[in-house]
Amino acid sequence: MKNMIVFKELDANGLDYLALLGWLLVFIVAGLGSSWYMEHNGHIVTGMTNQIVWGMPHVFAVFMIIAASGALNIASISSVFQRKMYKPLARISAILAIALLAGGLMVLVLDLGRPDRLIVAMTKYNFKSIFAWNIYLYSGFFVVVLVYLWMMMERRMNRYARAAGIFAFVWRLALTTGTGSIFGFLVARQAYDPAIMAPMFITMSFSFGLAIFILLLLFTYKATNRPLGDRILFMLKNLLGVFAAAVLYFIVVRHLSNLYATHRHGVEAFILLNGGVYTALFWIGAVLMGCVLPIALLFHPATGKSCSAIMLSCWLVILGGLAQIYVIIIGGQAYPLDIFPGYQVSSSFFDGVVHPYAPSLPEILLGLSGMATAVFIVAIAMRYLPILPMSLSDAAVDPSHDKSK
Amino acid sequence: MTTQDQKEGQDQKEGISRRRLLSTAGAGMATIALASGVTLISRAQATPRVRGVGVPASSKIRWGFLVNTNSDPSDWDTCVAACKKENGWANTGHPNTDPQWIRKVSLKDKRTGAATSLPMMCQHCEFPPCVDVCPTGASMRRADGIVLVDRHRCIGCRYCMMACPYGARSFVHHDLHNQRPSMPRGKGTVESCTLCVHRIDTGKNPACVDALQAKGSKAIIFGDLNDPNSEISREVARYLTTRIRDDLALEPGVLYRGL
Numbered sequence: 001m002k003n004m005i006v007f008k009e010l011d012a013n014g015l016d017y018l019a020l021l022g023w024l025l026v027f028i029v030a031g032l033g034s035s036w037y038m039e040h041n042g043h044i045v046t047g048m049t050n051q052i053v054w055g056m057p058h059v060f061a062v063f064m065i066i067a068a069s070g071a072l073n074i075a076s077i078s079s080v081f082q083r084k085m086y087k088p089l090a091r092i093s094a095i096l097a098i099a100l101l102a103g104g105l106m107v108l109v110l111d112l113g114r115p116d117r118l119i120v121a122m123t124k125y126n127f128k129s130i131f132a133w134n135i136y137l138y139s140g141f142f143v144v145v146l147v148y149l150w151m152m153m154e155r156r157m158n159r160y161a162r163a164a165g166i167f168a169f170v171w172r173l174a175l176t177t178g179t180g181s182i183f184g185f186l187v188a189r190q191a192y193d194p195a196i197m198a199p200m201f202i203t204m205s206f207s208f209g210l211a212i213f214i215l216l217l218l219f220t221y222k223a224t225n226r227p228l229g230d231r232i233l234f235m236l237k238n239l240l241g242v243f244a245a246a247v248l249y250f251i252v253v254r255h256l257s258n259l260y261a262t263h264r265h266g267v268e269a270f271i272l273l274n275g276g277v278y279t280a281l282f283w284i285g286a287v288l289m290g291c292v293l294p295i296a297l298l299f300h301p302a303t304g305k306s307c308s309a310i311m312l313s314c315w316l317v318i319l320g321g322l323a324q325i326y327v328i329i330i331g332g333q334a335y336p337l338d339i340f341p342g343y344q345v346s347s348s349f350f351d352g353v354v355h356p357y358a359p360s361l362p363e364i365l366l367g368l369s370g371m372a373t374a375v376f377i378v379a380i381a382m383r384y385l386p387i388l389p390m391s392l393s394d395a396a397v398d399p400s401h402d403k404s405k
Numbered sequence: 406m407t408t409q410d411q412k413e414g415q416d417q418k419e420g421i422s423r424r425r426l427l428s429t430a431g432a433g434m435a436t437i438a439l440a441s442g443v444t445l446i447s448r449a450q451a452t453p454r455v456r457g458v459g460v461p462a463s464s465k466i467r468w469g470f471l472v473n474t475n476s477d478p479s480d481w482d483t484c485v486a487a488c489k490k491e492n493g494w495a496n497t498g499h500p501n502t503d504p505q506w507i508r509k510v511s512l513k514d515k516r517t518g519a520a521t522s523l524p525m526m527c528q529h530c531e532f533p534p535c536v537d538v539c540p541t542g543a544s545m546r547r548a549d550g551i552v553l554v555d556r557h558r559c560i561g562c563r564y565c566m567m568a569c570p571y572g573a574r575s576f577v578h579h580d581l582h583n584q585r586p587s588m589p590r591g592k593g594t595v596e597s598c599t600l601c602v603h604r605i606d607t608g609k610n611p612a613c614v615d616a617l618q619a620k621g622s623k624a625i626i627f628g629d630l631n632d633p634n635s636e637i638s639r640e641v642a643r644y645l646t647t648r649i650r651d652d653l654a655l656e657p658g659v660l661y662r663g664l
Contacts, residue, residue, distance in 0.1 A: 042592050044578040049501035053563040053576060113561015113576060113593030121560050124541040131540035131564055187653055188534060188570035337572050339525070339649060344513040347525070349505045349572060 005088045005396060007153075007386035010224060017383070024376040031369015034362035035110035043113065047360045051350055052333045056359035057111035060367030063208065063325045064104030064374060065138070065179055066201055069172040070209020072097035072145065074236075075152075076172070079165025085232065085397050089217075090165075091387035094149045096213055096378055097172075101141055103374030107366055130181045137175045144171045153386070176202045183328065190267040191332030194257065200250040204321065207243035207290075211317035214240060216378065218311055221392065229394035230305075237310045241298035244317055248291035251324075263341070270335045270354070271327060278331035281323040290320020330357055454608040464548040468600055469630040469658035470614075471637050471646065474523045476624035480617055481509035481524045484625070487616030488526075491601060493585040494575075504575030506598045507613065523661060524613070524625070526598035527552055527573040528649065531656030535565035535574065544595075550630075550658045551600045559594040566595060570650045573597050630658065 010017070038046055048055040074093035078086035109115050125132045148168045151161040180201030186192040214236050221228035255272065258264040271282055294313040296303075303309035334355045339345065345352030382388050389396065456462065488507045489495055496503050507526040513519070529552045535544045536552065543558035544565045554565075554574075566574045574597040581590055587603045590596055601611035609615070614627040628637035646660040 039593070042579040043576065044499060044502050048578075050504065050566070050575050050578075051501070051572070053566045113563070113595070114559065114591075115561075117558075117560045120541050120558055121562075124543075124558060126536075126539055126542040128537050129540045129564070131538065131562065135540065182564075185538065186534075186568055188568055188650075333567070337570065339571060340510075340512055342515055344515055345510060347508050347510040348500065349508045349510075349525075350501070351508075351510055351525075351572065 006390045007088075007091065007388060008390050009384060009386055010220075010382045010388065012224070012383050016223065017379070021376065021379060024372045024379070027365075027372035028369050028376060030365045031107075031110070031367075031372070034365040034369070035115070038111070038362050038366070039115065045360065046363050047358045048363075049355065049357070051336075051355035052330060052357040054329055054333065055111075055357065056363035057107050057366050058329050059322060059325045060370050061104045061108040061111070062179065062329065063322055064100045064107070064370055066176055066205040067208040067212055067321075068097045068100035068104060068141070068205075069176045069202075070205035070207065071100055071213050072168060072172050073206055073209060074213060075148070076165060076169040079148075079152075079162050080169045082162075085235065088389040088392060088397055089213075089232070090152055091149065091385075092216070092378075092382075093213060094145050094152070094168075095381045095385070095387055096216060096374075097209070098142060098145050098149075099374040099377035099381070100209070100212070101138060102377055103370035103372075105138060106373055107370035110366060111363075130178055130185055134175075134178045134182070137171070137178045141171060141175050144168045172205075173202060176205045183332070188337065189332060189335075190264060190338055191271070191328075191335055194254065196250065196254050196257070200247075200254060203243065203246045203250050204324070207240065207247045207317055208321040210236065210240050210243055211314040211321070215311065215314045215318075217392070218307065218314075220382065220388065224388075226388070227391045227393040227396070229392055229397060231394040232392050232397050233307070233310065234305070237298050237304065237313070240313065240317065241295050244291045244294045244298070247324075248287070248295070251286065251291070263338075266338070267332075267335045271331055275331060275334070275354075278327050278334065282327045282331075285320050285323025286327055288320070289316045290324055294320075333357075456606040462547045462549040462551070465631060466549040467630040467658060468550050468605065469529070469628065469637060469660065470600075470611075471626040471640050472523060472659065472661045473624050473626075474521050474661055474663040476622060478509070478522045480620075480622050480624040481522060483616050483620060483622070484524050484613035485509060487612040488598070491585070491604075491612035492588045492599070493581075493583060493590065494596075497579065499578070502576075502578035504577060504596060506575070506596070521663070523664070525571060525573065525649075526659070527600070528571050528655070528657035528659045529598075529600060530658070533655065534568040534570065534653075538564045538568040540564065547602075551602050551605070552597075553599055553602065554595055554597065556589060556591045556594050556596075559591070561593040561595065563595060569597075570653055570655070 046055060071093055074086055075090035077083050078090045109118055112118075121135060125135070127133070145168055148161070148164040151157045151164040177198040180198035183192045184195055184197035214233075217228060217233075217236075255268060258268050271278055273279060275282075294316045297309045297313045297316075298304055334357060336352050336354060339351065485507055492506060494504045494506055507524055509522055510525045511520065511522045529550055531550065533544070533546055533552050536546050540562065541558050541560055543555045543560070544552070545555060546552050561576070563576055566576060574595050576595050577590060577592045579592065581592055584590055588599070601609075604611060610618070610627050614625050617624050626637045626640055628635040630638055630641065632638055640662075641660060644662050646662050647664040648657045648660055
């Protein structure tokens with residue numbers, strides 16, 4: 001019983017905790033206000049147009065939705081793959097997954113043209129639409145993960161935790177496949193429709209979700225003065241490095257296979273060479289910040305053991321990830337539809353030209369409010385539920401370390 | 406009818422009696438009268454130009470357009486103006502967000518320099534991607550081939566706009582004024598050419614077609630592609646036509662001649 005992990009609610013009645021909640025509420029209210037402003041005036045007050053129909057809210061929403069499934073990975077590693085060192089992190093991993101999905105969906109729903117018709121989306125289904133499937137996958141994710149969490153937290157149900165964990169793992173793979181397939185099924189557009197979108201999104205989810213998870217651990221354990229040992233931190237950072245490399249691999253494969261097809265040369269040139277902000281975001285954001293720099297920082301002997309370098313790597317993965325989603329969603333729409341291959345096209349509806357897009361403040365605030373909502377849910381859960389181990393010191397998390405004593 | 410005429414001709418050549426000729430001719434006339442009556446009834450059943458209230462649209466009909474791209478380019482401006490007037494959409498000074506149900510597209514062949522223009526609107530596909538991706542079923546294809554958006558069911562997710570290969574759909578970005586009673590629209594929902602479904606169901610042509618006919622142009626022929634005797638079917642059988650993005654095999658109901 002000596003090395004048994006003790007979970008305990010945060011003893012957070014101080015001003016710092018309340019100030020954090022206060023700031024998060026400010027962002028949440030700002031996002032809700034933005035949504036009201038957008039719905040009241042119509043989407044004309046956003047940067048979105050009839051050509052760029054999905055804007056900044058979708059970037060945040062898709063990022064959070066795929067990060068949510070990635071955040072659950074830590075729990076999956078402990079339950080599905082029986083890695084005991086990850087077990088203390090499983091509860092917070094599940095909570096973060098739920099919180100991120102809730103934040104992402106909030107943004108997605110509040111950006112609808114008619115969010116008041118959410119009940120229509122919940123009751124009328126077209127099962128040929130991957131969106132309709134996603135409604136089931138997303139709402140099912142909440143149920144599946146909550147049940148999984150219950151199995152983990154209720155001693156009498158512990159024996160079912162592994163089965164629930166395996167089910168949740170499969171569900172999360174399906175969820176990210178569904179999210180990636182939103183773009184995988186669009187035959188109309190040059191930038192989309194390859195089947196590689198689904199596995200690429202799964203890999204991205206591993207990377208983004210873990211980066212957020214590590215940041216959450218570092219921040220929480222520092223703020224609460226609970227011990228966080230190097231063993232678990234280095235294990236997580238190594239995993240993040242591998243995931244970032246896997247994302248880079250998928251980026252390379254996707255663009256190489258696109259370059260093989262002559263009819264995709266135009267859109268590839270746009271993203272890789274002459275797309276202005278999209279090209280910059282691709283190379284500097286998605287590739288350099290999202291993959292290359294974190295890999296270098298995490299695996300370099302000097303920086304790999306530095307807490308601040310690990311933290312920086314996590315931020316880089318998050319910002320690079322947002323850039324990557326931005327390039328996929330916005331860049332893919334900015335490149336004009338190829339309705340008449342071989343023809344130079346023009347019209348009053350901006351056929352044949354690259355479509356401009358500048359995100360408006362309400363869109364950005366709405367996106368940030370989704371992030372704030374996720375953190376708010378986690379902060380409240382930590383305060384009222386025993387999900388965070390009292391200690392993640394090397395001795396606490398590693399049984400072999402304990403035996404050697 | 407043609408067979409009957411031929412039969413009569415053959416009989417005359419064979420030099421049959423006057424009485425036999427008269428009786429044959431009488432029977433022939435009766436057959437012709439009956440046959441034309443039957444034909445009229447069957448055509449009326451195949452293409453009921455006026456659809457009764459509560460009567461579902463029939464899959465025996467496939468409404469379509471044949472666009473002659475060799476027509477006067479000003480014809481497409483006529484179409485756009487007629488559509489705006491009929492359905493109540495307009496330019497409000499925000500070109501990026503103003504809806505366009507039909508637009509004039511100018512084309513220039515990059516290799517040869519040859520230029521033309523054409524009207525682009527919802528292509529009313531047999532297999533519409535917008536209908537496939539719509540999560541709620543608001544995007545729908547009527548049995549007679551008209552692709553529509555149920556404004557009461559549309560949640561404004563815009564996935565259909567991502568999926569349409571023709572850029573034919575618009576999202577209503579702002580408040581609406583001066584709506585037409587026959588074509589209610591909704592802020593926050595998606596819309597596109599309805600083929601003037603409200604006119605078709607009352608036996609009229611779409612507004613763009615009538616506007617062209619009023620100026621003596623036959624740049625767009627409207628009709629039932631399933632009816633081999635319709636003008637559109639006869640023209641489609643006579644001239645080579647193009648379906649735009651035919652590589653996607655969506656079977657659009659709008660065909661272009663001269664592309």
